Amino acid sequence: MNRANDRHGELENETAAIAWLFKERETHMRNLAKDIVEQGEIYEYPLVSPEKTKFTVFDGNRRVTCLKLLDDPRRAPTTELQTFFREQRALWKGAFPKEITCQVETDRERIDEILFRRHTGVQKGIGQSTWDDRMTSTFVNRTGKGGGPSVADEIEKRLAEANLLPSRRKIQRSTLNRLLSAEPLRQRVGISMKGGRFHFTSDEKKSLAALARIAKDLTDRKLVLGHVWDTDGKTNYLDKLEGEGILPDPAKPASPGGSKPSAKPAKVKPSAKATPTVRTTLIPQKDFGLVWPGRLQRHHQIFEELQFHLDLHKHPNAVSVLLRVLIELALENYIQRAGVAVQEGDKLASRLEKAGLHLKAAGKIDGKQVEVLKKFKQGDKLVSADTLNRYVHSPNFAPSPEHLMSMWDSLADVVVELLKA
Known part of the structure; x- marks a missing residue:
């Protein structure tokens, strides 16, 4: 690890650099470690430079730190973190890697140029351009990622409870999340994830039957990621199910005695007292249920x-x-x-x-x-x-x-x- 990483400036050694990351970014580090374990990989190559018999990390210190502590939890700076990393390591599927692919650069000036473009802002277009709220929202609505609880997980749980899960293969969750990535699409199959809580919006029995059909199409490979890559693909597939009478009738809402919504996310802050607002735009700033192809x-x-x-x-x-x-x-x-x-x-x-x-x-x-x-x-x-x-x-x-x-x-x-x- 780079003891002189630009996040913290020069420290005594690698141990001190690791301790700093957890002192200043413990929640982020825990979340990153969980994601690496769940995915079984890291998605961006660390930037490293050779120094004698070792390689020093210049970009990717957090990722490499998580891998080091998963490999040897005793290196975590506190007993609590040591326990955390032992538990995460136990969840790793398959053989734990001893090597990772890196971007290797020997010229320190080139390394600084790379870091400059990655971490010092847009720089009038030279550097990495970060997404604004609208861009982030577009990505979430397209992919179903990063928008709170996984709709695929919630659906799989309901289908399992109703004994409607396909038995042959696992559901392709990424494809299911993409298909039902936006609220208007979810409501067509009779479900909602508003407020981070799963609940049925139409007749539960009919909705479960529609979800079971989607799950079967996924496991039979009749529905793959390429079919629902864009909005038109998602809409065309749901239109096909509607034409077959598979989808629930939106005019028949879920009965009050239906399944209970999933538990609220922890630590929900009390909502602020409502105050009257003056409309400043022609179209009110609310959700009209539109999905834009x-x-x-x-x-x-x-x-x-x-x-x-x-x-x-x-x-x-x-x-x-x-x-x-x-x-x-x-x-x-x-x-x-x-x-x-x-x-x-x-x-x-x-x-x-x-x-x-x-x-x-x-x-x-x-x-x-x-x-x-x-x-x-x-x-x-x-x-x-x-x-x-x-x-x-x-x-x-x-x-x-x-x-x-x-x-x-x-x-x-x-x-x-x-x-x-």
């Missing part, structure tokens, strides 16, 4: 600008134009995906009404929402195609935040369903 990239960007970035009171003109664009793009998406019959000369209001009737026939919206769309044709109404067109073309028609919010609130359910197609 790549083909809706621009739709997604516009939706997020209207939901998170554009202040409605500062930029009403920009918001009004983008609302018009979002409705148009969402409508065209639904017409193409659902095969709605429209005429070439149909105007926006007519196309929107036809799409609305198609949505109602599919049970996606109700009669009240259809009436809103029928009135959309009338030029004297606030929520109308004429108003939207004036937002774009009229030099004298100034949109107000209140009118814009009213228009979104009237059309929100329909727009969301148009985007879900």
Whole structure:
């Protein structure tokens, strides 16, 4: 281990360097050790440099420290940590490695250049670019990783309790986590992981049957990672199950006497007292249950600008134009995906009404929402195609935040369903 690691500066020896890591980062070190044991490997090569008969670690000290202490728990700095590493070592599957692959560099200046790019920030694009909250959320929604408890573990436990687990092979948990990586996808099979707790949202018996079918497809290799790599793949597979009548009916909620939710995560902080908030964006900042495929990239960007970035009171003109664009793009998406019959000369209001009737026939919206769309044709109404067109073309028609919010609130359910197609 590098006794002069940049995390802590120069220390006396390797033992002191190990002690510092646990003094300053014990929780992180424990979690890293558990992950290494669970995975049976490390995913990034340590950066090392040869010194006589040894190699000194310049990047990867935490990973190598965990491996050293798993190899010899007596080297841990406290008796409690020695016990921890003995317990973790007992969980290691197969032979424990005596060697690991490393990136070996002999030129110290080159090593410093590598460390500079890895650990000193973005550096105007030279260094490693860290993810912001949105990027992290996108990764979690795509893969199902890092979003709290594993949905695959929870499903496997319920299927085992119901004697519905396939007997031939183990379920591919990574594929199952990816398939059900987002809440809207989970709710299609009648389950939820909101708040980090598993519970059924539809009829439990029907939901378990759907989960058992998914588990069987996984073990039979009829469903593999390549099938659910992106949003369209996940949706297509669930659509197939829906067409076969496998998925539960969302209109039939779980009975009150169904299975109890899994236990709450430990140390839940009490929620702060609710305070009224002023709406500053056109689209309220809540979850609309949308899962964004790549083909809706621009739709997604516009939706997020209207939901998170554009202040409605500062930029009403920009918001009004983008609302018009979002409705148009969402409508065209639904017409193409659902095969709605429209005429070439149909105007926006007519196309929107036809799409609305198609949505109602599919049970996606109700009669009240259809009436809103029928009135959309009338030029004297606030929520109308004429108003939207004036937002774009009229030099004298100034949109107000209140009118814009009213228009979104009237059309929100329909727009969301148009985007879900």
